Amino acid sequence: MSEEIKSTYTPVEYDDQYILMVNGLKKHFPIKGGMFSQTVGWVKAVDGVTFNLKRGTTMGLVGESGCGKTTVGRTILRLTDSKTDGQVLFNGKEVYDLPKDELRALRPKMQIIFQDPFSSLSPRLPVGEIIGEAVREHNLVPEAEYDDYIDHVMDQCGLQPFHKDRYPHEFSGGQRQRICIARALALSPEFIVCDEPVSALDVSIQAQIINLLEELQNEHKLSYLFISHDLSVVEHISDAVGVMYLGNLVEYGDKADIFRNPLHPYTEALFSAIPVPDPTVKMNRIVLQGSIPSPANPPEGCKFHTRCAKCMEKCKHEAPVQKEMEPGHFVACHLYDE
Numbered sequence: 568m569s570e571e572i573k574s575t576y577t578p579v580e581y582d583d584q585y586i587l588m589v590n591g592l593k594k595h596f597p598i599k600g601g602m603f604s605q606t607v608g609w610v611k612a613v614d615g616v617t618f619n620l621k622r623g624t625t626m627g628l629v630g631e632s633g634c635g636k637t638t639v640g641r642t643i644l645r646l647t648d649s650k651t652d653g654q655v656l657f658n659g660k661e662v663y664d665l666p667k668d669e670l671r672a673l674r675p676k677m678q679i680i681f682q683d684p685f686s687s688l689s690p691r692l693p694v695g696e697i698i699g700e701a702v703r704e705h706n707l708v709p710e711a712e713y714d715d716y717i718d719h720v721m722d723q724c725g726l727q728p729f730h731k732d733r734y735p736h737e738f739s740g741g742q743r744q745r746i747c748i749a750r751a752l753a754l755s756p757e758f759i760v761c762d763e764p765v766s767a768l769d770v771s772i773q774a775q776i777i778n779l780l781e782e783l784q785n786e787h788k789l790s791y792l793f794i795s796h797d798l799s800v801v802e803h804i805s806d807a808v809g810v811m812y813l814g815n816l817v818e819y820g821d822k823a824d825i826f827r828n829p830l831h832p833y834t835e836a837l838f839s840a841i842p843v844p845d846p847t848v849k850m851n852r853i854v855l856q857g858s859i860p861s862p863a864n865p866p867e868g869c870k871f872h873t874r875c876a877k878c879m880e881k882c883k884h885e886a887p888v889q890k891e892m893e894p895g896h897f898v899a900c901h902l903y904d905e
Contacts, residue, residue, distance in 0.1 A: 576615070584622065585622070587643065587758060587790065588656040589620075589654070590653055590655075591615050591616075591653040591654065592615070592643075594647060594650055595651045598863060612635045615653070616635075616809075616814075620758075623788045625790070625793050626807045627793045627801035627807070628792060628795070629808065629809070629811070630796070633859060637762055640679065640762055640792055641679075642655070643655050643760065674705070676754075676757045677760075678758070679761075680751055680759060682763040682764065690734065692734075693732050693733060694730050694735070695717055698749045699713065701750070702717070717753065720749050720752055720753045723783065724746075724752060726745055740769075744767075748764075757790060761780065761792065763794055763795050765797070766795065777800060780804065793805060799842075807821055808821075812871055813859060814865070818900075819896075820897060824893065830892060830896070831900050832875050833871050836855050857873060867884060869886060869887050887900050
């Protein structure tokens, strides 16, 4: 059984104000079954995501667990073997069209900070080798300057030179995440996918890591795709926000517009769960009924209609398209059809 994908996006022209342009991105994974492990279905992890990331800014990507946030980040970085459909333009170049030599040259410019700092660090290598392994591989600095360069990167990330000879198990969770940040920073990247980099850390340590990321961004003009389910963190660090549900970007825009005026019912429900540090304030919590449908068998029409209190008959049969409600503020919902 082969998957037939009909392209639903219109190719876009490169705009140099954006370091990253994602257009109609899809990533579907095969479901194997039967005696001969034939493909019996597809998990539509990412099903048509479109957004642009301006240079030197941060885009927050939020949504429930399993909505496809991490898959978006990994697909953009070409950490998967292929994309199913869509465009991924990095500095104007389609990432999936690059030959091996050009892709290798591009790799240092696109980095990732993983969610679990312990499992993403090799237990057999000392910290100095972990941070510097890719630096040597890509010949970024002369061998005579290598040690000083690694010391400088570690210092920028709040690590001491004597930490180079220690192993990951000898560090706390916050220190391990600093090692992961140093490993990414050592390659002089332009763009970093931050895949829930603070979700495994204590609140006080979270603040330190967020402040570190902001300092590095200001100093090195970095661009971040910040994946998280913590809306308070996203509000603090982001310039733009995208809200994902079951593989689709249901709302996208500047942070101020999204938090001031959430348009999609799912965005409203997410924001109603943000705790307010005032016991006298009454929370108007919107409780969604039911559970997230399976991405292997998503509902027809709008994927959110099975849990939406504002569902109309049209929502059950016709998938909404992304509409610009105000400059830079997009939403995919039939409530705003003309």
